[in-house]
Amino acid sequence: MSLKQIQQKIRQIINNPQLSYRQRMHYLAAQAESLLEPPPISDSLQIAIEQQVICDMHEGPAPHRPRYLLPDYPKAIKQGSDYLELDPPNNLVEALNFLMILYTQTPSITGYPVYLGDLDKVLAPFVDEVSDAQLNLQLRLFWQMIDRVLPDAFVHTNLGPEDTRIGRAIFQLERELNQTVPNITLKVDPQITPNSFLEEAVKTVFVVAKPHFVNHPMMCADLGEQYGVVSCYNSLKAGGGSHTLVRLNLKEAVKQHQGNSSSFINETLEKYVRLTLELMEARIRYLVEDSCFFEHNFLAQEGLVSLDRFSAMFGIYGLAEAVKLLMEAQGSLAKYGHDAEANQLSYQITDRIAALVKEIPLPYCEGNDGFAFLHSQSGIDLDLDVTAGTRIPIGEEPELYEHIFAVAPHHHKFSSGVSDIFHFDDTVKRNPQAVVDVIKGGLAQGMRDFTFNLASNDFIRITGYLVRKSDVVRLEKESSRYNSTVLGAGSEKNQGVTKRNLKRVMSHEQTPRLG
């Protein structure tokens, strides 16, 4: 890039009327980083990146903070922070103040904290002596502060699986405040989480399209009791996180492949899995060995994160198109989500990827015994004509249960998150228990994450994060809202959506670079 071109890019950011001051700063920093040479990689990897088979999520060439970082908030609350010059909080007001300060000092790929902690547990020591009125007032101010000070749709808190006073107060507050931030996940254990609490959560979804519901026993088995769901559908160890996320575009991988589906699974797939891991390793080494984040950052120094609880995320997407192309190559029109043969092929592909990822070690990934976490990546808005993760293409979803039966067998393989979104019509509003039944059924079928939305509420879920409909102008028609997988750079309409997002609340992860 010539100096003139660089200057032009910088001016485009500085003079962009749709960006707030802070958003301009964010993109300016990314622009500066983009001028650096990336860590050295092999020629074949370079080619795979150029062919868009492998994507670094535009994280930037010089990783200087982990992509996702999950501080151990209960520990911070107990020990205070030397760096922040804060004593351990003694009451609710002090605790909320302490947390807010800590949040602003917690980095991530978005520039904002992606994890606010399991707030029902973090705040539990302070609520017994507080009246309902005081609790509601303090939480309301805290919630407004979070939304206004951390205006990014990937800021995420967790609740459950226990039914708590704080959890109920937060759901009530969510329904009243109608805020995009924070995103919320409810951990569900059918043995622990009562139906009445699940109904509270479901009623909250009716209004604000959150929380997500996750399979707590499955998460605990994979990640241990101390885990968090952060950003959008990323489940990781608390007190740790993920260095990076690199994703493999299965559709493009199939396009580079000559031959049938079994040679794809046995040869081409292995080649690209290895190349993806090569890029992950290069990025992890730069972060840990060159930028030395874990030596310099106070979160690591004070033990609020520790390197041995980190790993990195191996993402995949475009499974539906990969299956379609492979079936077509053998003269079949069978489609993922609809035909047993195509579904079987999809399971074979993810089985093979999961096996390879567990065979090929990565450095500094002790958080997952030295291997990457597998992740079904839910898309960024530069994606065009490719379906997120392991989802069934939008508009092609089969009937509800068949949809769940088709996708559920993938879920157990993706310990760092997988997502499928279900849409219900408004009749469920009068009967939240009906949705609770479906969620529990989905978890019983082996789903890890369950997200649903109503056609009618004010929030739109683009790929996993929320946009408020009233923030979105010139929306064409109902159906276009869910074309989230084709929110691509080339599409005039979809670029429109990107621009419309650039309001006070940003979705930095989903919009890693401009235009």
Next chain:
Amino acid sequence: MSKPLGLVNRILPFSAVDGPGNRFVIFLQGCNFNCVNCHNPQTIGVCDVCGICVEECPGEALQIKASGTEIEWNKSRCLRCDNCIKVCPSDSNPHSQWLDVDFVLEKIRRSASFLSGVTVSGGEATQQPEFLRELFHSIKTDSALNHLSTMIDTNGSAEISIWKSLLPFTDGAMVDLKAFDNQIHQKLTGNSNSQVLQSIQHLQKAERLFEVRLLIIPDLNDHDLMLQQTANWLCQLSNNIRIKLIGFRNHGVRPEYSDFLEATPERLDEIRELFQGFGIQEIKVI
């Protein structure tokens, strides 16, 4: 011994509006009432194989079976134009099929982990009591299904002996009461309400009355005096009776009834307050 067949109009594996929680719903074909407000009039009649729909089907998807007792529906040729329903002189349709209990049970089994229960609706469910009894009996004696609640959505016209045969395997009934006044009931349904009132009483005593559904059609059955009589009768049956007020909507009703007034939300609110005045707590308004 072969299991009884049911004439099934439609199966919905997911419904949030047919009882508590998520329900698998079986709509049986054929009803002994002829209600002015019926939203699915094509479920009222039982096909007499007159063949008119076969003649009128633009997709040639229908033909009379060789046996002459049934019309065969070729789903792949069907244009979903519903012309067959429009031309049927008997308020029936050729899409209903005779299904055996095992076939329906297999479908329920596939959906079971997502369900609170199974509801049989209609048409009028109790018009096919053998099928209903066998289905519910099978659910309650199958270890993979017996967590499901079994509910009947009914017009309440079944004889007490039929209820007695069904209730051992039935968790609850949702009963429509179109009018407490018999003359108005006659006018709205073509039938007397005396059996309906007896059914409600019987189900309440047997602790199987899930809810009573009261249809509200302005100027036809929403006179305060009758509503007061209704409320008085219901609250004497039980002080924790659950009722649902259903405002008339003309969507889907037959053309001759489509100019009836729809109930306004304000009127429904007034009626809710009237019932609350009698100490009835659980009132849903739709």
